[in-house]
Amino acid sequence: MGFFYFISGHLCAQDQGIADSLLRIYKSDTLQGRAKLQLLSDLSFNEIKDYKQGLVYAEELITLSIEKGDNYYLSQGYFQKGSTQRLLGELDEAITSFFKCAEIAKKDNFITYEGSSYGAIADIYAVSKNYKNAMHYYHKAIGTLRKSNDSVALASYILNAGDALLNNKKYDSAFLYFKESKQLFEKLNYRMGVGYSLGNIGMVYANTGNKQQAEKNINAAIKILEDAQDYYPICVYLISMCDIYLEKGDRKTALDYALRSLQLALNYDLKAQISDANLKLSELYEQEGNQKLSLMYYKNHIAFRDSVNNIASVQKIADLRTDYEVSQKQIEVDLLNQQKRNQRIILVSMYIIFGLTVIILGTLYWYYRTISREKKRSESLLLNILPEETAKELKINGSVEAVQFDEVTVLFTDFVSFSKYAEHIKPNQLVKSIDFYFRKFDEITTKFGLEKIKTIGDSYMCACGLPAPDPSHAKHVILAAKEMIAFVNESLYANDGLNHFEVRIGVHTGPVIAGIVGIKKWQYDIWGDTVNIASRMESKSEPGRINISETTYSIINHQFQCEFRGEIEVKNRGSLKMYFVV
Numbered sequence: 001m002g003f004f005y006f007i008s009g010h011l012c013a014q015d016q017g018i019a020d021s022l023l024r025i026y027k028s029d030t031l032q033g034r035a036k037l038q039l040l041s042d043l044s045f046n047e048i049k050d051y052k053q054g055l056v057y058a059e060e061l062i063t064l065s066i067e068k069g070d071n072y073y074l075s076q077g078y079f080q081k082g083s084t085q086r087l088l089g090e091l092d093e094a095i096t097s098f099f100k101c102a103e104i105a106k107k108d109n110f111i112t113y114e115g116s117s118y119g120a121i122a123d124i125y126a127v128s129k130n131y132k133n134a135m136h137y138y139h140k141a142i143g144t145l146r147k148s149n150d151s152v153a154l155a156s157y158i159l160n161a162g163d164a165l166l167n168n169k170k171y172d173s174a175f176l177y178f179k180e181s182k183q184l185f186e187k188l189n190y191r192m193g194v195g196y197s198l199g200n201i202g203m204v205y206a207n208t209g210n211k212q213q214a215e216k217n218i219n220a221a222i223k224i225l226e227d228a229q230d231y232y233p234i235c236v237y238l239i240s241m242c243d244i245y246l247e248k249g250d251r252k253t254a255l256d257y258a259l260r261s262l263q264l265a266l267n268y269d270l271k272a273q274i275s276d277a278n279l280k281l282s283e284l285y286e287q288e289g290n291q292k293l294s295l296m297y298y299k300n301h302i303a304f305r306d307s308v309n310n311i312a313s314v315q316k317i318a319d320l321r322t323d324y325e326v327s328q329k330q331i332e333v334d335l336l337n338q339q340k341r342n343q344r345i346i347l348v349s350m351y352i353i354f355g356l357t358v359i360i361l362g363t364l365y366w367y368y369r370t371i372s373r374e375k376k377r378s379e380s381l382l383l384n385i386l387p388e389e390t391a392k393e394l395k396i397n398g399s400v401e402a403v404q405f406d407e408v409t410v411l412f413t414d415f416v417s418f419s420k421y422a423e424h425i426k427p428n429q430l431v432k433s434i435d436f437y438f439r440k441f442d443e444i445t446t447k448f449g450l451e452k453i454k455t456i457g458d459s460y461m462c463a464c465g466l467p468a469p470d471p472s473h474a475k476h477v478i479l480a481a482k483e484m485i486a487f488v489n490e491s492l493y494a495n496d497g498l499n500h501f502e503v504r505i506g507v508h509t510g511p512v513i514a515g516i517v518g519i520k521k522w523q524y525d526i527w528g529d530t531v532n533i534a535s536r537m538e539s540k541s542e543p544g545r546i547n548i549s550e551t552t553y554s555i556i557n558h559q560f561q562c563e564f565r566g567e568i569e570v571k572n573r574g575s576l577k578m579y580f581v582v
Contacts, residue, residue, distance in 0.1 A: 018042065018046040019042075019043055019046035019047045019048070019049070022039060022042055022043050022046070023043070025039060026039060026040075026043060033068075034068075034070065034073070036064065037061060037064055037065060037068070037070060037073040038073075040057050040058075040060055040061035040064070040077075041061055041073060041076050041077070041080065043057040044057035044058040044061060044077075044080040044081075044084070045080055048229070048230070048268075049268070051084050051087050051088050051269065052088070054080070054084045055081065055084045055085065055088070057080075058077055058078075058080045058081035058084055059077075059081065061073060061076065061077035061080070062074060062077035062078060062081065065077055071104050071107075071108045071110075072108070072110060074104055075101050075104040075105045075108070075110050075113045076113065078097045078098070078100045078101035078104065079097070079098065079101040079113055079116060079117060079120070081094075081097045082094040082095070082096075082097030082098040082101065082117075082120055083120065085097060086120070086123070086124060087232070087270070088271075089271045089272060091124050091127070091128065094120075094124060095121060095124050098117045098120045098121045098124070099117070099121065101113055101116075101117040102114055102117035102118060102121070105117060111144060111145070111147055111148040111150075112145070112148045112149075112150040112153055114144055115140075115141045115142075115143075115144030115145035115147075115148060115150075115153060115154075115157070116141070116145070116150075116153045116156075116157070117141075118137045118138075118140040118141035118144060119137070119138065119141030119142075119145075119153070119156070119157035119160060121137045122134045122135070122136075122137035122138040122140075122141060122157070122160065122161070122164070123160055125137065126138075126160070126163065126164040126167070129167075131164055131168050132517055134164050135161070135164060136517070136518055138157060138160065138161040138164065139161075141157045142154065142157055142158060142161065145157065151184055151187070151188055152185075152188060152190060152193065154184065155180075155181045155184035155185050155188070155190075155193055156181070156193065158177050158180050158181045158184070159177065159178065159181035159193070159196055159197060159200065161177050162174045162175075162176075162177030162178045162181065162200060163200065165177060166200065166203060166204060166207070169207075170456055170457065171204050171207055171208055171419070172418055172419050172422075172457040172458055172459070173456055173457040174200075174204055175201065175204045175419055175422075176422070176457065178197050178200045178201045178204065179197075179201070179423075181193065181196075181197045182194060182197035182198065182201070185197055191224050191227070191228065192224065192225065192228045192230055194224060195220075195221045195222075195223075195224030195225045195228070195230075195233075196221070196225075196233060198217045198218075198220050198221040198224070199217065199218055199221030199222070199225075199233060199236075199237045199240075201217050202214045202215070202216070202217030202218035202220075202221060202237075202240070203218070203240055205217060206218075206240055206243065206244060208419070211244050211247065211248070214240070214244060215241070215244055218237050218240055218241055218244075219241075221233075221237055222234055222237055222238070222241075225237075231264045231265075231267070231268050231270070232268070232270055232273065234261075234264060235261045235264050235265045235270060235273035235276075235277065236261075236273065236276070238257045238258070238260050238261035238264070238277075239257070239258065239261050239276060239277065239280055241257045242254045242255075242257040242258045242261070242280060242284075245257065246284075251284070251287075251288070254284065255281075255284055258277055258280045258281050258284060259277075259281070261273065261276075261277040261280070262274065262277035262278065262281065265277055271304050272304075274300075274304045275300075275301050275304035275305040276301075278297045278298070278300040278301035278304065279297070279298070279301040281293075281297040282294045282295075282296075282297035282298035282301060285297065344367075347363075400515055400516045401515070402513050402514065402515035403466075403467070403513070403514050403515065404511060404512070404513050404514075405465060405466045405469070405511060405512055405513075405514060406511050407465060407469075407473070407509060407510070407511065408463050408464065408465035408466050408473060408509070408510070408511070408512045408526070408530065409463065409464050409465055409473045409474045409476075409477040409507060409508070409509045409552060410461070410462075410463045410477075410507070410508055410509075410510075410512070410526070410530055410531055410534035411450070411461070411462050411463065411464075411477050411480070411481055411505065411506070411507050411534065412459060412460070412461055412505070412506045412507075412534050412535050412537070412538035413441070413459060413460040413461075413484065413503050413504065413505050413538065414458060414459045414503070414504050414538050414539070415434075415437075415458045415501035415502070415503055416501055416502040416503065416504060416543045417501070418457070418458040418501060421499060421501070422458075425499055429498075429499065430499070432498060433498045433499040433500070433501075434458060436491075436496075436498050437460075437487075437488065437491075437501075437503075438455060438460060440484075440487050441460050441462075441484060444480050444483050444484055444487070445462045445480060447480070447483075448464070448476040448477070448479050448480040448483075449464060449470060449476055450462045450463065450464045450476060450477060450480055451463055451464065451466055451467065451524070453524065453525060453526055454523060454525065458501075459538075462477075462480075463477075463512070463526060464476045464477045464480075466512070466514050466526070467514065467524075473509070474507075474509055474552055474555040474556045475555075475556055475559055477507055477552075478507065478546070478548075478552075478556055478559075478560055478581055481505045481507060481546045481581070482546065482581065484503065484505065485503065485505065485544060485545075485546060488501075488502065488503045488544075489544060502543035502544055503543070503544070504538055504539075504541035504542065504543060504545065504547070505538060505541060505545070505546045505547065506534055506535065506536070506537025506538025506539065506540070506541050506546075506547050506548075507534060507537055507546060507547070507548045507549070507552050508530055508533040508534035508536075508537050508548070508549040508551060508552055509530070509549065509551045509552040509555060510528070510529065510530035510533070510551060511528060511530060512526040512527065512528040512530050512531060513526065513527050513528055514526045514527075533549060533573070533576070534549075536570045536571070536573060536576070537549055537578065540568055540570060540578060542580075545580050545581075546580065546581040547565075547578055547579070547580060548562070548578070548579050548580075548581060549576065549577070549578065549579075550576070550577040550578075550579070553577075553579045556581075560581050560582070561581075561582040562579040562580065562581055562582060563579060563580040563581075563582055564577075564579055565577075565578045565579060565580060566578070
């Protein structure tokens with residue numbers, strides 16, 4: 001599976017034919033001023049046959065824009081340079097170009113290029129599997145682009161955020177993002193965007209077991225993208241078709257799709273796709289027992305994989321970039337506080353000059369009363385977002401250190417068939433229904449001392465044993481889970497005008513790392529293998545049941561009656577012992 005990217009800011013798709021026709025004008029060297037800058041911008045954008053040549057156009061655009069002091073085209077030049085570098089696998093250089101574009105665009109209020117740069121930065125973090133930073137910049141991109149008139153760019157990064165969720169196996173959330181992007185592209189009659197959205201929706205179907213819908217959507221996407229001569233996503237979709245036919249047992253057709261993907265990638269020098277196609281062919285020939293061909297394709301996979309530069313470097317600089325933004329934000333806060341102090345000094349001095357001592361005292365009294373009220377309000381809001389201990393550390397130090405907890409019990413819930421119903425329910429009705437359940441879940445977690453972590457689509461995640469250790473963490477989570485199940489079952493047939501669902505619950509106990517992420521709208525979150533296994537427990541549960549791991553069972557089996565389910569195969573984890581709480 002791969003990430004797909006649009007070069008935003010244009011209401012038309014990239015077209016090699018346009019680049020070929022513009023090349024004649026470029027070679028004639030008759031254009032001057034902004035006309036030449038626009039020519040270079042169009043050439044760089046539309047050159048999809050020879051990415052290295054596209055990079056040459058972008059570099060020339062940057063040089064001329066600097067000479068002429070034209071920041072609009074300078075921001076375009078850096079954006080298109082970064083886009084081409086990314087396609088060539090030069091990720092470290094690409095991310096530097098996008099940050100330069102964002103800096104220029106923000107300073108000169110070029111909203112589309114500012115938002116698109118944040119989205120492109122998010123794309124690179126996502127392909128580097130740094131999902132924390134990726135989602136941070138996707139939110140910045142989407143929030144910025146909603147203030148612009150560029151619906152193509154907005155739809156593109158909504159699509160790409162869905163890609164990040166898809167690759168992170170958040171299928172329900174990814175489906176909603178893809179659905180919104182498809183609707184936006186259809187309103188614009190932007191066929192290539194519709195093709196991307198259809199293909200990605202097909203990937204969601206493929207990953208959730210609906211192979212027929214997956215094949216239908218992906219074939220429709222390939223047809224649209226072939227017409228547009230956009231071969232990068234087609235290579236990825238062809239590998240998905242290979243997997244679908246492999247599951248059907250049609251190895252010949254699966255092999256044809258993999259070979260077709262490789263040939264397209266070779267034709268257009270798409271290194272990452274060349275690597276992926278070689279790996280798939282190696283796997284196919286190994287399954288057939290043809291070790292010679294399998295080894296040959298595997299060697300090719302390694303060679304092209306290593307040619308995609310700087311993935312590790314991008315991962316390392318991601319956190320450095322975030323730390324830098326936090327420090328810059330703190331500088332802004334300090335300056336603002338200094339300005340307030342200076343204003344107060346000037347105000348007091350003026351009142352002293354005029355001798356209005358009584359007014360000074362009254363004003364100061366009112367001022368400090370207001371500050372006190374606002375402080376209490378701010379503290380209340382902060383405690384509604386973060387645990388009390390974490391909020392105190394943030395106020396004292398201005399940052400929060402990540403903490404490891406050796407034993408925490410994590411709970412996941414998920415509503416059964418939510419994605420299926422979501423297609424037919426009005427958005428307002430859907431939100432009201434989810435809110436009905438999550439409000440009650442909040443009450444239950446508070447009652448048993450659990451820490452709510454977050455909601456992801458229709459999934460609710462909480463944990464016990466942090467930020468303060470709790471020796472009865474597993475017991476409290478099971479009690480909360482049983483009360484959640486009871487509430488959902490009681491509400492199932494309620495005649496209250498809401499949509500009701502059955503729920504699955506999964507629980508696992510183990511070590512986690514906890515902390516906060518981002519520089520604003522802070523979110524307390526947890527990471528580690530324990531979280532992944534708890535999520536697997538939920539996905540392998542059944543409607544109305546609480547599925548727990550062997551680790552949790554060993555802690556609570558003397559307090560709760562449990563039913564052994566046996567060893568169940570879990571994706572990427574092998575066989576795990578599971579139990580239902582009776």
